[in-house]
Amino acid sequence: MKSTIKDVAKEAGVSIATVSFVINNSKHISSETKNRVLKAIKSLNYHPSKSAVNLVSGKTGNIGFILTDDHFLRTEPFYTSIFLGTEFEARNAGYYILLTSINPDFNKNDPLPRFILNNSVDGIIVAGKIPANLIDRISSYNLPTVYIDYIPTKNCCPLVLIDNLQGGLMATNHLIELGHTNIAFIGADIEHPSLSDRLKGYKQALENAKIQIKNNLIVTNSKYPDRVSGYNSIKSLLSKNKNVTAVFACNDAMAIGVLNYLNDNDYKVPKDISLIGFDDVEADLMLNPPLTTIRVPKIEMGIEAMKLLVNTLKNKKSLLNKILVPVELIERESTSTIRKK
Amino acid sequence: MKSTIKDVAKEAGVSIATVSFVINNSKHISSETKNRVLKAIKSLNYHPSKSAVNLVSGKTGNIGFILTDDHFLRTEPFYTSIFLGTEFEARNAGYYILLTSINPDFNKNDPLPRFILNNSVDGIIVAGKIPANLIDRISSYNLPTVYIDYIPTKNCCPLVLIDNLQGGLMATNHLIELGHTNIAFIGADIEHPSLSDRLKGYKQALENAKIQIKNNLIVTNSKYPDRVSGYNSIKSLLSKNKNVTAVFACNDAMAIGVLNYLNDNDYKVPKDISLIGFDDVEADLMLNPPLTTIRVPKIEMGIEAMKLLVNTLKNKKSLLNKILVPVELIERESTSTIRKK
DNA sequence: ATGAAAGCGCTAACAT
DNA sequence: ATGTTAGCGCTTTCAT
Numbered sequence: 001m002k003s004t005i006k007d008v009a010k011e012a013g014v015s016i017a018t019v020s021f022v023i024n025n026s027k028h029i030s031s032e033t034k035n036r037v038l039k040a041i042k043s044l045n046y047h048p049s050k051s052a053v054n055l056v057s058g059k060t061g062n063i064g065f066i067l068t069d070d071h072f073l074r075t076e077p078f079y080t081s082i083f084l085g086t087e088f089e090a091r092n093a094g095y096y097i098l099l100t101s102i103n104p105d106f107n108k109n110d111p112l113p114r115f116i117l118n119n120s121v122d123g124i125i126v127a128g129k130i131p132a133n134l135i136d137r138i139s140s141y142n143l144p145t146v147y148i149d150y151i152p153t154k155n156c157c158p159l160v161l162i163d164n165l166q167g168g169l170m171a172t173n174h175l176i177e178l179g180h181t182n183i184a185f186i187g188a189d190i191e192h193p194s195l196s197d198r199l200k201g202y203k204q205a206l207e208n209a210k211i212q213i214k215n216n217l218i219v220t221n222s223k224y225p226d227r228v229s230g231y232n233s234i235k236s237l238l239s240k241n242k243n244v245t246a247v248f249a250c251n252d253a254m255a256i257g258v259l260n261y262l263n264d265n266d267y268k269v270p271k272d273i274s275l276i277g278f279d280d281v282e283a284d285l286m287l288n289p290p291l292t293t294i295r296v297p298k299i300e301m302g303i304e305a306m307k308l309l310v311n312t313l314k315n316k317k318s319l320l321n322k323i324l325v326p327v328e329l330i331e332r333e334s335t336s337t338i339r340k341k
Numbered sequence: 342m343k344s345t346i347k348d349v350a351k352e353a354g355v356s357i358a359t360v361s362f363v364i365n366n367s368k369h370i371s372s373e374t375k376n377r378v379l380k381a382i383k384s385l386n387y388h389p390s391k392s393a394v395n396l397v398s399g400k401t402g403n404i405g406f407i408l409t410d411d412h413f414l415r416t417e418p419f420y421t422s423i424f425l426g427t428e429f430e431a432r433n434a435g436y437y438i439l440l441t442s443i444n445p446d447f448n449k450n451d452p453l454p455r456f457i458l459n460n461s462v463d464g465i466i467v468a469g470k471i472p473a474n475l476i477d478r479i480s481s482y483n484l485p486t487v488y489i490d491y492i493p494t495k496n497c498c499p500l501v502l503i504d505n506l507q508g509g510l511m512a513t514n515h516l517i518e519l520g521h522t523n524i525a526f527i528g529a530d531i532e533h534p535s536l537s538d539r540l541k542g543y544k545q546a547l548e549n550a551k552i553q554i555k556n557n558l559i560v561t562n563s564k565y566p567d568r569v570s571g572y573n574s575i576k577s578l579l580s581k582n583k584n585v586t587a588v589f590a591c592n593d594a595m596a597i598g599v600l601n602y603l604n605d606n607d608y609k610v611p612k613d614i615s616l617i618g619f620d621d622v623e624a625d626l627m628l629n630p631p632l633t634t635i636r637v638p639k640i641e642m643g644i645e646a647m648k649l650l651v652n653t654l655k656n657k658k659s660l661l662n663k664i665l666v667p668v669e670l671i672e673r674e675s676t677s678t679i680r681k682k
Numbered sequence: 683a684t685g686a687a688a689g690c691g692c693t694a695a696c697a698t
Numbered sequence: 699a700t701g702t703t704a705g706c707g708c709t710t711t712c713a714t
Contacts, residue, residue, distance in 0.1 A: 002460060004707060015685045020709060027710095030683060047459045051401065052707035054392035056690050062437075073421060075624055077414040080421065084413065084442060091455060096403075096439050101425060114432060118388045119343060228627050257627075263604070264629060283416055286568050286598075288605060345691055356701045361693060368694095371699060393691035397706050 003044040011040035023048060063095045063309060064121035064143075066113060068104040071128045074226070076253050076281035078298060079127050082148055085302020086125055093310045095122075106131045116141055123309045126150065129192055144312040146305045151193045158312065158321040160305045164194050167294040167327040168201015171248050171276045174292070174329055176209045179338035180246035180274060183211075186233045186258055187250035188222035195225060198250050198278060216241060225250055230257025238265075245273060245338050252277040252293055259287055259334070270336040280330055289333035301325055344385040352381035364389060404436050404650060405462035405484075407454060409445040412469045415567070417594050417622035419639060420468050423489055426643020427466055434651045436463075447472045457482055464650045467491065470533050485653040487646045492534045499653065499662040501646040505535050508635040508668040509542015512589050512617045515633070515670055517550045520679035521587035521615060524552075527574045527599055528591035529563035536566060539591050539619060557582060566591055571598025579606075586614060586679050593618040593634055600628055600675070611677040621671055630674035642666055 009016040014033060021027040022037045029037075040046070054061050065086060071079045083099065090097050098121060100113045115121045116138065123144040126135075135152045138145065145157045175183050185202045187195050199220065206213050219237050222229030230249055234257070238244065249255035255277030259269060267273050269289055280295035304323050350357045355374060362368040363378045370378075381387070395402050406427060412420045424440065431438050439462060441454045456462045457479065464485040467476075476493045479486065486498045516524050526543045528536050540561065547554050560578050563570030571590060575598070579585065590596035596618030600610060608614050610630055621636035645664050 006707080016708080017686075017710080018684060021684085024709080028683070033683080049396065049707050050459060050461055051392045051395035052690090053709080054690095055390065055396050055692085055707080056709050058690075060392065069425075072425065073418040073623065075416055075418065077416065080414060084410070087441065096456065096461065098437050099440055100428065115437065118391065120391055120437065231627075260629065282414065286572075288601065347691080357692080358694080358702075359700060362700085365693080369699070374699080390691050393706090394693080395706095396691080396708085397693050399706075 002049075003046045005046075005048070007044055008037065008040045008046050011044060012036045059122050060120050061095055062115065062121045063090060063097050063306070064113060064115045064124045065097050065099045065127065066124060066130065066134075066138075067101055067127040068106075068130060069101045070104055070224070072101045074253070076251075076279065076283060078279055078281055078296075081298035082127050082302040082305075085299035085304075086306045087302070088299070089303040089306035089310075093306065095306075095310070097125075102130065102134065104131070106134045108133055112137055116143070123313055125305050125309060126152075129189075144309060146309045146312075148301055148305045149194055158305075158308045158323075160301050160308065160323045160325065162194060162296050162301070163324045163327050164197035165201045165204070167278060167296075168198040168248075169205045170201075170327065170329050171198075171278060171294050172202045172205030173209075174276060174331075174335065175246040175248060175274060176205060176211070178246070178274060178335060181211050182217065182241075182244050183246045183248060184217045184219070184234075184237055184241070184244045185248050185250070186230060186237070186254050187218070187220040188225035188229050188233075188254065190220040195220075195250050202248055217244065220250075226253045227257035227260070230254030231261045232257075234258040234261045246335070247273060247275045249275065249277050252279040252281045252283065252291060255291055255293070255334075256283060256287065259291070263288070269334050271339065274335040274338075276335055287334075292332045292335040293330050295328045295330045297325055297327075343390075344387045346387075346389070348385055349378065349381045349387050352385060353377045401461050401463050402436055403456065403462045404431060404438050404647070405454060405456045405465045406438050406440045406468065407465060407471065407475075407479075408442055408468040409447075409471060410442045411445050411565070413442045415594070417592075417620065417624060419620055419622055419637075422639035423468050423643040423646075426640035426645075427647045428643070429640070430644040430647035430651075434647065436647075436651070438466075443471065443475065445472070447475045449474055453478055457484070464654055466646050466650060467493075468646075470530075485650060487650045487653075489642055489646045490535055499646075499649045499664075501642050501649065501664045501666065503535060503637050503642070504665045504668050505538035506542045506545070508619060508637075509539040509589075510546045511542075511668065511670050512539075512619060512635050513543045513546030514550075515617060515672075515676065516587040516589060516615060517546060517552070519587070519615060519676060522552050523558065523582075523585050524587045524589060525558040525560070525575075525578055525582070525585045526589050526591070527571060527578070527595050528559070528561040529566040529570050529574075529595065531561045536561075536591050543589055558585065561591075567594045568598035568601065571595030572602045573598075575599040575602045587676070588614060588616045590616065590618050593620040593622045593624065593632065596632055596634070596675075597624060597628065600632070604629070610675050612680065615676040615679075617676055628675075633673045633676040634671050636669045636671045638666055638668075 005016045005019050008019045022029050022034050067079050098115045125146050127148040129150045148160045190196050219233040249258050262269050277291050277293040280293045346357045346360050349360045363370050363375050408420050439456045466487050468489040470491050489501045531537050560574040590599050603610050610616050618632050618634040621634045
């Protein structure tokens with residue numbers, strides 16, 4: 001049978017209040033008594049009842065984690081890695097995470113995640129883009145919220161963002177340094193701040209290098225940045241531009257699509273065309289050739305978000321923080337110096 | 342401020358017991374009173390405190406979901422889809438799911454998932470293969486447990502399994518019907534019951550068709566059934582057997598690896614070699630050519646597991662059930678009739 | 683430094 | 699059919 005605080009008190013020969021004090025370190029208890037209590041706790045394998053603690057504290061001990069179905073199920077383990085990071089940090093902080101996925105086409109009549117409706121969470125983490133109407137409705141509940149990899153329209157909450165601009169610069173500079181000047185940008189969903197910032201970095205790098213920005217080298221008309229749209233985007237691009245020698249894809253999923261197209265159509269990578277991605281999802285390594293990319297520290301982003309949220313929860317005041325996580329160039333084999341034709 | 346049962350009682354002009362009775366439908370209440378209470382609940386936007394309910398009921402309202410890190414992060418959304426299924430059903434049943442991932446090399450000294458140690462769950466769902474020593478230690482907590490896609494060594498718990506034998510038969514028969522006789526089997530991790538049953542189905546189908554089983558057409562020496570090992574397995578197989586005209590890969594991940602190798606080495610699929618996978622993960626569709634495969638109803642498996650667990654929880658008795666979910670042949674473009682050389 | 687007791691929001695046994 | 703109340707396991711104020 002599960003032991004309660006009473007059992008511990010009896011075993012240690014003290015009152016339940018004393019037990020509570022040593023558990024929470026909330027009052028000075030003589031070290032002798034403290035040790036007796038600690039020993040009793042251990043010998044009884046006692047763990048405080050979450051329900052009771054939550055009831056009396058008015059907290060739930062839970063954090064809600066929201067992301068869209070497609071982000072959860074997408075082939076590249078990007079948001080799932082972020083989730084894992086939050087879960088790791090939640091362990092340290094003593095919270096449980098309630099994960100829910102929502103339809104990306106969430107509309108006004110869809111019910112909110114039930115952990116919000118049922119007051120089952122103390123705070124919320126949102127990963128990736130979610131519909132604006134959801135953001136509005138969530139914010140009316142006044143739950144401390146942290147956004148990861150997305151900037152909600154109303155500037156309300158702590159944010160954990162990728163340094164996408166810097167990443168875009170790094171990726172493009174890498175190609176420029178290899179001698180490329182006809183560099184294409186393959187993107188999608190350009191309203192997403194992460195992706196538009198990567199494009200911004202691309203443009204800025206070209207400007208810095210005094211290379212003219214050509215709009216016909218930029219393809220951003222797909223809705224989702226996935227493999228299929230990468231495949232189709234490079235196809236349409238190459239049908240009009242034969243002289244492209246390097247491609248910067250806005251994420252690895254699109255880069256994989258690009259690579260598939262190039263492999264299917266007898267372009268040699270990197271001999272004919274250099275290719276760089278963004279994110280560094282695990283799949284990169286298994287490609288042929290392994291993909292040069294910009295690494296995003298996904299697990300760390302989750303950890304930072306959770307830390308931010310726990311801080312907000314403890315201080316009662318929402319610090320309007322913004323964390324920009326650094327990225328890193330990972331050179332593998334899909335990029336090389338330009339060859340004169 | 343959040344409203345409590347007292348607020349509702351006051352608003353409806355009844356006692357808190359009455360409110361509790363209508364919420365839980367646990368006693369007959371006149372429909373007139375019931376309506377007043379219901380109206381009060383709605384107008385106050387009342388939601389019972391989970392903590393209070395849990396405290397008094399001795400339950401947690403939570404289900405623990407365990408899977409290994411590599412299963413959670415693997416490229417093909419197989420176990421994540423299963424998780425989603427359990428989450429859907431948990432919504433109906435009013436449970437929350439606490440998801441935790443564990444190291445696949447979990448050893449004796451690693452701590453158990455904290456939701457077990459802290460008595461934070463009423464039951465457990467385990468998805469996929471987990472280490473035997475973990476199973477032992479979990480079972481000592483006597484929590485109702487359902488296993489999905491894995492058969493623990495001690496036959497303790499309700500199981501939700503794929504009809505792998507049938508699937509192996511279907512896949513192989515499909516190839517046989519197309520005229521193939523030199524059919525290779527590419528597998529891995531052959532101790533996993535799911536994968537060994539698929540091999541069993543393969544062998545049985547060949548026997549039924551009076552085709553000789555050749556051990557040099559069966560490769561199962563990789564540790565994990567992933568893309569890389571698929572790639573390497575077919576490579577070594579084809580280096581020794583030139584006359585293979587069809588391949589049955591034990592899952593889609595390996596099939597994708599096989600396809601990559603074939604594409605890279607100028608084998609035309611399905612003209613030169615037909616290829617069939619197993620699982621039907623989303624990636625199948627984006628391949629070139631789209632992969633013929635055996636569909637596994639992943640979401641449904643999660644739903645069934647959750648139903649089974651909820652049932653066990655309600656009946657207090659662990660029904661030693663075993664659910665075998667049916668599979669289905671999905672013909673796409675990677676298989677075709679054999680061509681005479 | 684420690685203990686007694688009230689009370690968090692709810693369920694269910696018992697009373698009316 | 700409805701109300702009264704003890705008690706679930708804990709925290710915390712107030713005494714000692």
